[in-house]
Amino acid sequence: METQWVTEPPHAAMDRRPRKRPRLTWDMPPAIPPPKGPGSLYSGQKFVIGAGSNYVFPTYYYPPAPRYASPPWRGDDKDGHYVFAIGENLTSRYKILSKMGEGTFGQVLECWDMERRELVAIKIVRSIHKYREAAMIEIDVLQKLARHDIGGKRCVQIRNWFDYRNHICIVFEKLGPSLYDFLRKNSYRSFPIDLVRDLGRQLLESVAFMHNLRLIHTDLKPENILLVSSECIKIPDYRFLSRPAKDGSIFKNLPKCSAIKLIDFGSTTFEHQDHSYVVSTRHYRAPEIILGLGWNYPCDMWSIGCILVELCSGEALFQTHENLEHLAMMERVLGPLPHHMVSRADRHAEKYFRRGMRLDWPGGATSRESMRAVWKLPRLQNLVMQHVDHSAGELIDLLQGLLRYDPAERLKAHEALQHPFFIRGVRRYV
Structure with missing residues (x-):
């Protein structure tokens, strides 16, 4: 599933319908280019800057990181979004495969759970106090729903959650498109x-x-x-x-x-x-x-x-x-x-x-x-x-x-x- 909340031009076949409303484009900072040079720490990876980037930079050839290695420490972007690279790990358990979507809260990544061997969606919340607080409330709600939603048929199921480099990360089952x-x-x-x-x-x-x-x-x-x-x-x-x-x-x-x-x-x-x-x-x-x-x-x-x-x-x-x-x-x-x-x-x-x-x-x-x-x-x-x-x-x-x-x-x-x-x-x- 690929979710991009951007303004869509009206489809040619829908010219009689009103223009679609913008989807949080005001919330998206401009993309920042990756570090350059042969010694760049990020060469060899598809590099993505925070939640505002819809552009995946080209792959540079460089030996990949060990399978279970944690990514190098790097700062968040100016809005507190986690900066990640496609193909690296999120903790030693989850491998980042793609970006699924973003919003004011942070971003959602498609990851491979190497422990349970299944695809998951991980919501990475911005490292800002009010969003971290909201995320903890959401975790309480999700756990309450999970206790009562026998069979998990009504609401998305929470798999796990953890605090990683000052980002609350919530692990969900992987579902289809909205x-x-x-x-x-x-x-x-x-x-x-x-x-x-x-x-x-x-x-x-x-x-x-x-x-x-x-x-x-x-x-x-x-x-x-x-x-x-x-x-x-x-x-x-x-x-x-x-x-x-x-x-x-x-x-x-x-x-x-x-x-x-x-x-x-x-x-x-x-x-x-x-x-x-x-x-x-x-x-x-x-x-x-x-x-x-x-x-x-x-x-x-x-x-x-x-x-x-x-x-x-x-x-x-x-x-x-x-x-x-x-x-x-x-x-x-x-x-x-x-x-x-x-x-x-x-x-x-x-x-x-x-x-x-x-x-x-x-x-x-x-x-x-x-x-x-x-x-x-x-x-x-x-x-x-x-x-x-x-x-x-x-x-x-x-x-x-x-x-x-x-x-x-x-x-x-x-x-x-x-x-x-x-x-x-x-x-x-x-």
Whole structure:
């Protein structure tokens, strides 16, 4: 699996769809060239600088390090990311094979576990105090999940953890690509409704499991849902059979197996902890968070609603980067915000509303492009019917329950699992 959170240009065949949102490119420092010269310590290795580097430097010929030797000591990069070389060891047990992804927390490496003789994914956290603290909390959550997740079917399994050169390293089982990566590599072509049904059922089962343990994920999104297997099959894309896509493709890929697991519990909180700060990635953030009303379990359910729309359409439901536009998009798709929520908005959110508690839109829009982005959005019912051939009515009803503004009225995970969309769709995707 190769995960690169970079800005993608719109695919030629998707020219009618909105431009994909940036993926943390602001978080990536520029690549630093490797040391040069015949006596360079790193010659003979593929050298990678920290989390921001998407470039693997060419191999120089030099005798490789002994199999179980630790790599030479070297400093972290300027942002506290671990600097590594492809092919060297991480402790004497793990051999680094490739970089899988990166983010604000640090980076994820694909490694070979020489003791258990299996592929693993190792999350190497930045050597900064707040990220180290967050990593220790994540380890507590992962261990709690592992104790209760018999068979390890719902959440990624922690294999091990250790503190290496001031970096917390968490060892996970190796899984397949994220749902976002699968969509991206498939030109953002939507999943069939039966597959969406199966993925949605598993996602709700995993979240219900977490909520029963009094845990709130707070960062559910396609990037944090991984397929267990990387295998896929190619099938005809019937939308393009009579008119090939602009890239000439009339086929799309589908996962061979639909099994998924949740990952990234770095933002997971317990029910009793403070719930006043901002959580969730922008596109999947619930209205109560934007309005500063506090949040709880229902914020996960809002995110699931957004995810289901994305899986059946290929595009994020709310592609925005600022609060007023986000609220305007919500009203465009779902109708006006309820007055009882607007009246309780905190002082940071008050500026988004005019007297009479109406959203300051389009008067407060920052640009014509922003206004167009809101105006072109269809109502939820129309959006679903554009992409779903059967079960559209049941899916719309489910989404209306998941995307209710008032968190007290939003469907709970166990309630959503009893919805006709899942009960009547008994055929399981293989």
